[in-house]
Amino acid sequence: MTHRIAILGASGYTGAELVRLVATHPTMQIVALSADRKAGMAMAEVFPHLAHLDLPVLQKIEDVDFAQVDLAFLALPHGVSHALVREIPDRVKIVDLSADFRLRDADAYRKWYGLEHGAMDIQPSVAFGIPEFYRAEIARARITANSGCYVATSLLPLVPLLAAGAIGAEDIVIDAKSGVSGAGRGLSEAMLFSEANEGFKSYGVAHHRHMGELDQELSKAAGQPVLAAFTPHLVPMTRGMQATIYAAGDADAARKVLAERYADEPFVQVLAAGQVPQTQHVKGSNLNRIAVFADRRPGRLIILSVLDNLMKGASGQALQCANIMLGETETAGLTLAPLFP
Ligand SMILES: NC(=O)c1ccc[n+]([C@@H]2O[C@H](COP(=O)([O-])OP(=O)(O)OC[C@H]3O[C@@H](n4cnc5c(N)ncnc54)[C@H](OP(=O)(O)O)[C@@H]3O)[C@@H](O)[C@H]2O)c1
Known part of the structure; x- marks a missing residue:
């Protein structure tokens, strides 16, 4: 058919x-x-x-x-x-x-x-x-x-971890970066080559539209209100998105939760300890790649999540x-x- x-x-x-x-x-x-x-x-x-x-x-x-x-x-x-x-x-x-x-x-x-x-x-x-x-x-x-693209990048690692109680619901920090195609094809001065190339900037600081979706879905997963810090950045590349996420939790336990949760999912790949995902490794595909690292501060972890904003995003x-x-x-x-x- x-x-x-x-x-x-x-x-x-x-x-x-x-x-x-x-x-x-x-x-x-x-x-x-x-x-x-x-x-x-x-x-x-x-x-x-x-x-x-x-x-x-x-x-x-x-x-x-x-x-x-x-x-x-x-x-x-x-x-x-x-x-x-x-x-x-x-x-x-x-x-x-x-x-x-x-x-x-x-x-x-x-x-x-x-x-x-x-x-x-x-x-x-x-x-x-x-x-x-x-x-x-x-x-x-x-x-x-x-x-939303930032939302998929952030929720794919965070929702299973919150639902399993593998990370704390307080004090989640999402530091996110996007390529310029995330802004669409419409003309805007900020997206001109001479203004976006060879530069790096934050935008939507403390008030970005994707916060509404993040609040809604993170709170649902945690079963309590969750207000994550979220700051997006514009990176001078065409495609790609990364969320670097800081939270309380044990990295090995969190990686195990994600590996089991996504074992049968065709598009989400949880990397082995020590591997670093890159936007270049998902470009043009529907893949999301996630890694979890132990922070040097005891009891804290760092999550790296990448996808192509025009594909899985x-x-x-x-x-x-x-x-x-x-x-x-x-x-x-x-x-x-x-x-x-
Ligand atoms: N870009 C990303 O990475 C991304 C990721 C996730 C979600 N999104 C969302 O996906 C949607 C499309 O994003 P995009 O990046 O593809 O945007 P875009 O490149 O700016 O394209 C917008 C499209 O909508 C048409 N359009 C604009 N105003 C319209 C109107 N009033 N009535 C009917 N059609 C209208 C445009 O037609 P003309 O070209 O003829 O003006 C164009 O075809 C947005 O809501 C965006 O937030 C985008």
């Missing part, structure tokens, strides 16, 4: 990554692609690296014929999806890459995104899109809210969710080895 796929926001980075993945998926066919300012253009004009593919022309969302669509990826800015979902027929499944359905609380959405949520009545039926934690919910859901994970929602093999279209060097 072939699933008919629409990718809304296909002229953006996560949309293009979805096109790259879905185009060679064994049971998916791209039937519609949308853009906003670039509507009317061919994908080959917008993304010449995809010119070899036979793809539909980019169209406005309102011109997409959803009668021909089985599943839609929404690779759109936050604030667009919550207004759009009611316009899409109920029979169409949705994987939303934006933040619009990740937060379970309207006040939290207002606090972190500065917007009134237009579809909070739908939110309780939405699955949170990290398959390693919500596989059964994703399989049942009509809508899945793909997690966005489009790869979105395809993983879509595979589950459509009853396909979860790894379909996602087994390519990382691109190295």
